[in-house]
Amino acid sequence: MMQLICRDTELLPDARDIARRYGFELVRNGAETGPYFLQYGFDGLELCPADNPKASVRVDFAAGANDHRRRFGGGKGQDIARAVGVRSYCPSVLDATAGLGRDSFVLASLGCQVLACERHPVVAALLEDGLRRGACVAEVAEIIGRIRFHYGNARELLLSGREYPDVIYLDPMFDHDPRQKAAVKKDMQAFRDVVGQDEDSDALFLTALDHVRCRVAVKRARNAEPLAGLSPVLSLKGKANRFDVYVLAKVAPPEA
Numbered sequence: 001m002m003q004l005i006c007r008d009t010e011l012l013p014d015a016r017d018i019a020r021r022y023g024f025e026l027v028r029n030g031a032e033t034g035p036y037f038l039q040y041g042f043d044g045l046e047l048c049p050a051d052n053p054k055a056s057v058r059v060d061f062a063a064g065a066n067d068h069r070r071r072f073g074g075g076k077g078q079d080i081a082r083a084v085g086v087r088s089y090c091p092s093v094l095d096a097t098a099g100l101g102r103d104s105f106v107l108a109s110l111g112c113q114v115l116a117c118e119r120h121p122v123v124a125a126l127l128e129d130g131l132r133r134g135a136c137v138a139e140v141a142e143i144i145g146r147i148r149f150h151y152g153n154a155r156e157l158l159l160s161g162r163e164y165p166d167v168i169y170l171d172p173m174f175d176h177d178p179r180q181k182a183a184v185k186k187d188m189q190a191f192r193d194v195v196g197q198d199e200d201s202d203a204l205f206l207t208a209l210d211h212v213r214c215r216v217a218v219k220r221a222r223n224a225e226p227l228a229g230l231s232p233v234l235s236l237k238g239k240a241n242r243f244d245v246y247v248l249a250k251v252a253p254p255e256a
């Protein structure tokens, strides 16, 4: 069981709540038992490698890469915006593989209403914590206000019939070669170690095609096979990634 360390008495009630909802073991002090542990402090929730707690992963929408991408990311001209079909109409998007919320944040900053769905307890807890803190920062509060968060399996959510978004966005974990570890940034390595592979992304993709109004957009490694072997209508290739787009209808407001 993942350990959640909280050393500040004042924060214990919140830490207890996080531990209960996500199934972590709450501990007051050190004694890490696995290669990773979670730490909750006044700066929020962090995932820390036990052998290097300073190389931690935390979701911060108001600083670092998220902030840089919000200000200089290229707006509606960037590939993710074109893949999702953001123009004058901003579609509602189910980000079915929300991860640390970077893509959800980009889409929300373009004006989309985003439902960010994440099933992994550690990743979901980090994302929820980042959204909670971001909602208190003036520069990004409005953007965060466009993101709803759902902890659970996106395929089950779609099959429940509770959501029927304009667009479904998928970014499942890429197959990765363990020999390439050295080339991966430390935070991404921690993320990959904890989450592992998404072996069921074909099933999620096929379900998405049946539960969406306008299109499904899939982020893939540049040379990866398309999901479920289905050729996309459109493919936007970047340096490392590409976006496969499966069009069902024009991205436009629903008819009244």
Ligand SMILES: C[S@@+](CC[C@H](N)C(=O)[O-])C[C@H]1O[C@@H](n2cnc3c(N)ncnc32)[C@H](O)[C@@H]1O
Pocket (backbone or CB within 6 Å): 096, 097, 098, 099, 100, 101, 102, 103, 104, 117, 118, 119, 120, 123, 152, 153, 154, 155, 171, 172, 173, 174, 195, 198, 204
């Ligand atoms: C590569 S990461 C996504 C990164 C994300 N696009 C971002 O910008 O931070 C893939 C994530 O999708 C999640 N995931 C995969 N299949 C899922 C499913 N069926 N339902 C919910 N989350 C899923 C994994 O747990 C993992 O955290």
